[in-house]
Amino acid sequence: MAGGGDSEDVMEAHPKFLRYDVVMAKADKTNMITKSTSRSAEKHTMPSNNGVYELLECPMCTNLMYPPIHQCPNGHTLCLNCKSRAHNCCPTCGSELGNIRCLALEKVAGSLELPCRHQALGCHDIFPYYSKLKHEQRCRFRPYNCPYAGSECAVTGDIPNLVAHLKIDHNVDMHDGCTFNHRYVKSNPCEVENAIWMLTVFNCFGRQFCLHFEAFQLGMSPVYITFLRFMGEDSEAKKFSYSLEVGGYGRKLTWQGVPRSIRDSHQKIRDSQDGLIIPRKLALFFSGGSRKELKLRVIGRIWEE
Ligand SMILES: [Zn+2]
Ligand SMILES: [Zn+2]
Ligand SMILES: [Zn+2]
Ligand SMILES: [Zn+2]
Numbered sequence: 001m002a003g004g005g006d007s008e009d010v011m012e013a014h015p016k017f018l019r020y021d022v023v024m025a026k027a028d029k030t031n032m033i034t035k036s037t038s039r040s041a042e043k044h045t046m047p048s049n050n051g052v053y054e055l056l057e058c059p060m061c062t063n064l065m066y067p068p069i070h071q072c073p074n075g076h077t078l079c080l081n082c083k084s085r086a087h088n089c090c091p092t093c094g095s096e097l098g099n100i101r102c103l104a105l106e107k108v109a110g111s112l113e114l115p116c117r118h119q120a121l122g123c124h125d126i127f128p129y130y131s132k133l134k135h136e137q138r139c140r141f142r143p144y145n146c147p148y149a150g151s152e153c154a155v156t157g158d159i160p161n162l163v164a165h166l167k168i169d170h171n172v173d174m175h176d177g178c179t180f181n182h183r184y185v186k187s188n189p190c191e192v193e194n195a196i197w198m199l200t201v202f203n204c205f206g207r208q209f210c211l212h213f214e215a216f217q218l219g220m221s222p223v224y225i226t227f228l229r230f231m232g233e234d235s236e237a238k239k240f241s242y243s244l245e246v247g248g249y250g251r252k253l254t255w256q257g258v259p260r261s262i263r264d265s266h267q268k269i270r271d272s273q274d275g276l277i278i279p280r281k282l283a284l285f286f287s288g289g290s291r292k293e294l295k296l297r298v299i300g301r302i303w304e305e
Helices: 004-013 015-027 029-044 051-055 080-085 103-110 129-138 159-169 266-271 280-286
Strands: 113-115 126-128 173-176 179-187 197-204 207-218 221-230 240-248 251-257 276-279 293-304
Touching: 051 103, 103 129, 113 129, 126 129, 159 173, 159 197, 179 197, 179 207, 207 240, 207 266, 207 293, 221 240, 221 251, 221 266, 221 280, 221 293, 240 276, 240 280, 251 276, 251 280, 276 280, 280 293
Parallel strands: 173 197
Antiparallel strands: 113 126, 179 293, 197 207, 207 221, 221 276, 240 251, 240 293
16 A cells, blocks of 8 residues: 555554544555654654643544534534534444534644644744734745656655755756856747746856746736745745846847745736836747747846845
8 A cells, every 4th residue: 555654653642543544544554554654744743742622633634623523412523524524423433423612622722832734844833822823834944845847746845855856856947146147049949839938057156046937917918927946934035036037139128036935926026017018029029039948048137135
């Protein structure tokens, strides 16, 4: 069974979950594997002897439970999600579920203080149970999504890991220095409207910046956009500026901007047009007028404000 090793480790450490997991395995094998993985990730950051904390894990999906926490007449607890999927039948004992809240557990949860789940990544803050989730969604130590556009990449991690991932798994070009002179060449640029996108990573000031170049449709007009993203938080991104320049045959387009954090998706930045926009006709003119090939030279510079 794929991922079986992972779930076994967890079960050994927490034998009380074994029975539930067997029930789950029958009901939804795939789900169990994913959830077991997320549980083991959460476990590492939590005090292992915190019995109350374990009571707050939904026995079905192992996610932490938030009000309304439900229970069956025999006292088996269940999160709201699992309750709605249980068709009024307690997954643990088979009793009719009804609509019984477990107020005592909800109140106990409210009195708990727990470390952020990103403790291992550097967050050392402690939060009341009910505000922990909200914090974790905005925690500056939470992993970043892979900044590579154009593919549905699910990899997340800290910046050094993502830089290595971009290099190894996406074959992204890496350049050192805060000025660049980059050539984009693409044959048959008019064939596939949205298929062009490129990413280059620049190392400067000890930080990494992603230069995106992509085609999109702006209203009725096909355009290219190029913009810079910062591999870090928005508060740090604001300390930098960048300029971009593209042209040919005596014409030139320039752009000066502030890099955006990779917390913002490339689509979001593209759709807000926060970059150098080059109408396709002009891009082809800069390329030498042939509609067969896109040949653009993008000159840029990054500096600290
Ligand atoms: Zn659940
Ligand atoms: Zn029950
Ligand atoms: Zn945190
Ligand atoms: Zn990736």
